[in-house]
Amino acid sequence: MxxxxxxxxxxxxxxxxxxxxxxxxxxxxxxxxxxxxxxxxxxxxxxxxxxxxxxxxxxxxxxxxxxxxxAGITRGVLDAISQGVDIEPGSVVASVELITVIDRDAEGAGEILEPVSIPEREAVGLFDDLAAFWRGRGRNVAVHHVGGRRAVLIESVGHSFRGVRTEVPVLGEAFDTLLPAGGIPGEADALAALVRTSHEFLREHEINLARVEQGLLPANLAWVTQPSPRPHxxxxxxxxxxxxxxxxxxxxxxxxxxxxxxxxxxxxxxxxxxxxxxxxxxxxxxxxxxxxxxxxxxxxxxxxxxxxxxxxxxxxxxxxxxxxxxxxxxxxxxxxxxxxxxxxxxxxxxxxxxxxxxxxxxxxxxxxxxxxxxxxxxxxxxxxxxxxxxxxxxxxxxxxxxxxxxxxxxxxxxxxxx
CATH class of the missing domain: 3.40.720.10 (Alkaline Phosphatase, subunit A)
Known part of the structure; x- marks a missing residue:
């Protein structure tokens, strides 16, 4: 047949x-x-x-x-495998999406505006520099662009994020109210730290400063969701x-x-x-x-x-x-x-x-x-x-x-x- x-x-x-x-x-x-x-x-x-x-x-x-x-088959897992990215035993893969937030105060708390449309070249530049920034802060991570405003994040050691719940970005909501929660103590905070520090870094990045000067929305936050090991x-x-x-x-x-x-x-x-x-x-x-x-x-x-x-x-x-x-x-x-x-x-x-x-x-x-x-x-x-x-x-x-x-x-x- x-x-x-x-x-x-x-x-x-x-x-x-x-x-x-x-x-x-x-x-x-x-x-x-x-x-x-x-x-x-x-x-x-x-x-x-x-x-x-x-x-x-x-x-x-x-x-x-x-x-x-x-099944534990997340979007990040599928994006990584489709791009030929290795997910080694003990590693965790998560989806990353560039979005725009509007700062409400000096501390940088921001309201989610929308996912941003961005050229491939700019997205790759932002993701590459963001990964280097995170590694400079002691995180063993790699970020692989998979298309448009999306990437996958691989964290090799240090965190399992087991049981951590993540939310999709909601238009008009403050992003700090939707950060990861639950799971093993400390794991949600470690994942949330990636989101918070991405905003600190990306809002001052030269690509985003140039976008603002041109009247374009900045891609000033990396939203991280669904951390998962490679499923069996x-x-x-x-x-x-x-x-x-x-x-x-x-x-x-x-x-x-x-x-x-x-x-x-x-x-x-x-x-x-x-x-x-x-x-x-x-x-x-x-x-x-x-x-x-x-x-x-x-x-x-x-x-x-x-x-x-x-x-x-x-x-x-x-x-x-x-x-x-x-x-x-x-x-x-x-x-x-x-x-x-x-x-x-x-x-x-x-x-x-x-x-x-x-x-x-x-x-x-x-x-x-x-x-x-x-x-x-x-x-x-x-x-x-x-x-x-x-x-x-x-x-x-x-x-x-x-x-x-x-x-x-x-x-x-x-x-x-x-």
Whole structure:
């Protein structure tokens, strides 16, 4: 069996209360995806656990079949791994974001204004100098820029930050009311000291002084969140018995793939046609191919990517008509399955929501009694609803199959009757 998972970020949005108003997904003309929906099942999945903010890393971890709340897989961990930054045993990695605060008094207490838009060159300069400043104060830290206003901080020795709670920056709040708290005595204070001293240093940095002179907002505080060691999670093949490959132009999906010991292909500055060819080649050597496409017109994705990919999958044959042949030795019927989905709902203003997302599952032994379109409204009416999104991967890979690879007690894999 060959499996393809297409993650199309930015394709779903909140359903308007006015039934006469269409979402972008409802208005799009998508002949290949429409055909896939007709032959398979349309439903919904909730990748953001109840009560959680719709963070990208939570949704992505859930989509890869891992319960996100207990995994310890933070944004900083994924950013670091995606950039090839080593997280050595005993080290802690945290996310760092440049923001703007307005000083309220001589002591430097400040009100959070907003995350700042800053050129890469300036961000790298600020992060490099800030890391040197912190090291000069006795902290064993390294800061690695990962893009835009974001970086990861690695602290090698001295602090575990175990149990420390961090908050996201809140517009209009005083930053000193949102500093780290809890955990082992002294650990929250040590993390908070990085935030406070970053403001002391950055507000006087020449880059920020020049920005102020130009009428631009200064990047005068480094907000540090989610300190964590490198988590120990089973690899994808260890969990499923299947080989896999992830194709993405950039982003945390690459970091997650490497964490889960999945082959990762970074496909930057490529067309959708190029991306389709890369995915098709990956199908030849892997059981599961996961492709993530972000902020790309759906019509183009449908015609330039989905069409060629389906032609390749169709060559695997239909096991409901043709008995298993070459794949029989591995315990699987021949054939294919495809899953199409976003991981989060995003409104027209770019705000993420924790609503369930519409999905399509199609391929071998996947059929629906009611035909539905791949839209937010149709998905909400379907009886296919995966309340705990991390369970979708298992259902997609093995639902309805009589055999699957499982891990034996000696940690080897074998084909075993389910």
């Amino acid at each position: 060959k499996y393809v998972i297409l993650i199309v970020e930015g394709s779903a949005e909140p359903v308007p209360e006015d039934a006469s108003v269409s979402t972008a997904l409802e208005a799009a003309v998508l002949p290949n995806l429409a055909a896939l929906a007709r032959t398979g099942r349309v439903g919904a999945a909730a990748f953001i656990p109840e009560g959680c903010t719709p963070d990208e890393e939570i949704a992505m971890v859930s989509a890869f079949g891992i319960e996100p709340l207990g 999670v089973p690899g994808f093949k260890e969990r499923t018995g299947l080989s896999a490959c992830v194709v993405d132009r950039r982003g945390i999906a690459i970091g997650l793939a490497r964490l889960l010991e999945i082959e990762a292909i970074v496909a930057v500055e490529v067309t959708l046609g190029d991306l389709a060819r890369i995915a098709i080649e990956a199908i030849d050597t892997n059981d599961v191919v996961i492709v993530r496409i972000t902020n790309t017109p759906l019509e183009a994705v449908d015609s330039e990517f989905v069409g060629p990919l389906l032609n390749r999958l169709f060559s695997e044959g239909n096991p409901e008509v043709q008995p298993a042949t070459s794949a029989a030795s591995s315990g699987f019927a021949s054939g294919w399955r495809m899953l199409v989905m976003p991981t989060r709902v995003v409104d027209k203003n770019g705000m993420e929501h924790n609503d369930p997302v519409p999905i399509i599952m199609a391929g071998a032994w996947i059929r629906a009694a009611v035909l539905r379109r791949w839209t937010e409204r149709d998905a909400a009416q379907s009886d296919l609803f995966v309340r705990h999104g991390h369970e979708l991967m298992e259902y997609f890979l093995f639902g309805g199959l009589t055999r699957r690879p499982t891990r034996s007690r000696n940690r080897r894999f074998k084909n075993e009757q389910s």
